[in-house]
Amino acid sequence: MPPAMRRATQRDVAERAGVSTATVSYVLSGRSGPGKPPTAATHERVLRAADEVGYELNHIARSLRRQRSDVIALMYPAPASPWSDRLIEQLQAAADPRHLTVIALPVTPTSAEHSVLRPLRERMVDGAVLLPDCPVDVEELAGIAQRGQSLLVFHDEAVPDGFDVVHQDRLTACRAGIERLLVAGHRRIAHLAHERELENPERSVKFRSYRDALADHGIGLDPDLIVPVADSRQEAHTAVTSLLRSANPPTAVFSATDRAAIDAVWAARELGIDVPEQLAIVGVGNIPEGEIMSPRLTTVGLPELDFTVEVERFFTRLEAAEPLPGTVIRSPWHLLARDSG
Amino acid sequence: MPPAMRRATQRDVAERAGVSTATVSYVLSGRSGPGKPPTAATHERVLRAADEVGYELNHIARSLRRQRSDVIALMYPAPASPWSDRLIEQLQAAADPRHLTVIALPVTPTSAEHSVLRPLRERMVDGAVLLPDCPVDVEELAGIAQRGQSLLVFHDEAVPDGFDVVHQDRLTACRAGIERLLVAGHRRIAHLAHERELENPERSVKFRSYRDALADHGIGLDPDLIVPVADSRQEAHTAVTSLLRSANPPTAVFSATDRAAIDAVWAARELGIDVPEQLAIVGVGNIPEGEIMSPRLTTVGLPELDFTVEVERFFTRLEAAEPLPGTVIRSPWHLLARDSG
DNA sequence: CTGAAAGCGCTTACAG
DNA sequence: CTGAAAGCGCTTACAG
Incomplete structure (x- = not known):
């Protein structure tokens, strides 16, 4: 400066x-x-x-003296999504009348794992909401909560421990999405994956669902069918186009994001390939576009983009006079069987 | 807490x-x-x-003592966009090796104008990048810069004054987009507008371009053709559908966002209306999807989603030993004439 | 009703 | 090479 x-x-x-x-x-x-x-x-x-x-x-001086910053954070894996946008909106609506500041902490793939929780660890914020797939060490969360910061964590396996956890049962729902394709008879199912998660497959709900469901049906992984393009619209489009043009094209696509799934629909359409007749497509995430396109996108996700319950709980904890026990909020994902697959 | x-x-x-x-x-x-x-x-x-x-x-204590927070912010109008995502990514890439923290400050429509600059005013951050259409008082920026904080402001009319300004000439480019429709003979041109900006039309680059271009061609505003749906995919889809079904439908659409423009394409397609033959569509923003759909979206925006120059300048200022004079970075928007209109 | 003073948790010249 | 001490800009019991 x-x-x-x-x-x-x-x-x-x-x-x-x-x-x-x-x-x-x-x-x-x-x-x-x-x-x-x-x-x-x-x-x-x-x-x-x-x-x-x-x-x-001087906000910093006040924070030091008061021992609270009056800032709360939403941590989410970049890029932003309708999810993170909606949650920010609901958090701000609740924070405004309380004179709290909401900041967003996008986690990019390059962020070192240890540095992700730094703003919490160093007390820049009084609390945080962590969206799914933030690459954080779950073990560290209890310590942070114990030191008095409020935490609401979207994580299917985490156990509440002085903080609240939202269970979405994403694995079950994703498996239902792939099962639907398998039950319809598909054997060559391509997977549009998150690049980052492919490096650490055991952590990836989407990849694990794909692998395990296929295995259950006696189908092995075909590396040619797994492409790390779920986070880029352009790359997804290109990859699906070339898969469809290949000698042995897939008959179905399971995409880790709805965005890439939509790109797959576009790519198919340009090649004159019918969806779902010739190519069945299932996405993940249930973003609003999926409902207004045609064919409407079959996907897996939250039925409603609404976090009222979660936000309320977060503020209850933030404002509690004494530490609250951790709770589990269940908000399961569903298979939303529509028209694309 | x-x-x-x-x-x-x-x-x-x-x-x-x-x-x-x-x-x-x-x-x-x-x-x-x-x-x-x-x-x-x-x-x-x-x-x-x-x-x-x-x-x-304790980061707060260090900040008070050092008189700098080592935090920088990206302020953008919510919801997030490929723009804000890309800039966050580039800012983080530059900030990481310098051990700076990047936070995002999404500005929601409900934010009171005075509160938007509060994180700067109260010195929570050492500097900030402000994306276009943040509802801030430009007059206040010079004061903030004078107190030592670094500012890079995307704003077409702002004059640099101890901070840097990015001129994108958005008005010129938007007018070129509408002119293209007018020159093609369109007279009934619908406008998908930002809801928030319609409340304060003089501030809206997109609405002003629309109004002024039409006026130049002797066309008045038809309130039925102006709908505040640019920020919601669902609402855009519904609104365009009902416009197309009305007794006197538009023959063209100028959308304040590419997203809503894409929805317009979808809505038309579902009604069996050809784009661009029966309905010409021009968007604003040049998001990546526009290039991979078909017809490819005609739009107005930055040719490349790259902010290397801007980010470099921002960090130069942030790290300068003494105050730097304000500069203007020119990064003009272009009309990207593709297939949809 | 108002003021003098301590202290939040660090950093940093300065003295030794 | 290490320590005692001041001070960043606030807030808040406490004394008057």
Whole structure:
């Protein structure tokens, strides 16, 4: 940072108003001490002085003294999604009247695992909501909760321990999606995967569902059918096009994202391949576009993009006078059988 | 926040290691004072003590003392977009090796105008990149820059003043998009608008382009053709469908977002209406999907989703030893005439 | 009703 | 090479 112009502090305001910094603090924060509030005249004088010297609160100093930052975070794996957008919106709606600031912490694939929880660990925020697939060490969460920060974690395997967990049963739902393809007789099912998750397949709900469901039906993995393109619309389009043009094309696609699934529909259409007759497609995530395209996208996900219950619980914990026990919120994913597969 | 367990501080570490807090600070921060660095033995002892007491740095305390937070923000109008995702990615890539934290500050329509710049005003962050259409008071930016925070502002009318501005000439480009429709002979052109911007039309680049281009061609505004659905895929789809079914349907659509433009393509297709023959469609934003759908979307926007120059300039300013003069980065939008209109 | 003073948890010249 | 001490800008019991 280039050198800063000296900023006005409460001391400057106090001097100008001819009062103590205590009085300035009480007036500007709107809080009342144990005694009677400042007189109207004092109040007025402080406000004017603050205005005259161009005083602005220093949030960092307040945070250190109050031992809370009044900032909460939403952590999500980048890129953003209708999910993260909706949750941000609902968090902000709840945070605004409480004078809390909501920040988003997008986790990019390059982020080192240890650094992801740093903002929590170093107390930059009072609490956080963690969306699924954030590459964090679940073991560390209990420690963070114990030190007084509020946590709501979307994670199917995590056990609540001073924090709340949202169970979505994603594995079950994803398996139902692939089973649907298998039951319809498909044997060559391509998988559009998250690039990052393919590096660490055991952690990937989507890849595991795919692998296990196929295995149950006696089908092995064909590397040619697994492409790491779920996060890029362009790459998904290209990859599906070339799969469909190959000598031995798939008859179905299971995509780790709805976006890539939609690209698959487009790619098929351009080649004159009918969906679902010649190519069945199942996505994951249930984003709103899926419902308005035609054929409507068959997918797996939350039936409603609504986090009222989760947000309420998070704020309850944040505002609790004493530590609350961890709870589980069940919000299971469903197979939404529509028209594409 | 529920009451916190007492956290270990550097004082605890110092006591345990039998050294002063100064030594602890030097060891843990990796910084060196004016003298010689601590001996290997001291170093070792401090590290072990820190580990034993479970010490974690308090970022807020460090920030207050150092007078910088080492946090930078990307502010963007919610919902997120390929733009904001890409910029976050590039900012993080640059921030990581510098040990800076990047946060996203999505601005929702409900945010009061005065509160949007609060994180800057109150010094929660050392600097920020502001994407277009953030509802901020441009007048206030110079003051923030003067107090030492780094600012890079995407804004076509802003004049640099201790901060950098990116000029994209969005108005010119948007007008070119509508002109294209007018020149092709269209007279009934629907506009899919941002809901929020319709409340304050003078601020809306897209609405102004639409209104002014039409006026130039002697066409008045028809309220039936202006619908505030650009931010919702579902609403866009519904609105376009009902427009196309109306007694006097539009022959073209100018959409404030590519997303809604794509929905318009889908809606038309479902009704058996040809794009662009029977309905010409022009979007705004140039998101990647536009290129892979068919017909390929005609749109207006940045030719490349790349912010290398902007990010470099931002970090140059952030790291400058003294205040840098404001500059203008030109990165003009273009009309990308493809197939949909 | 108002002020003097301590302290939040760090960092950093300075003295030794 | 290490330690004692001041201070970043606030807030808040406490004394008057």
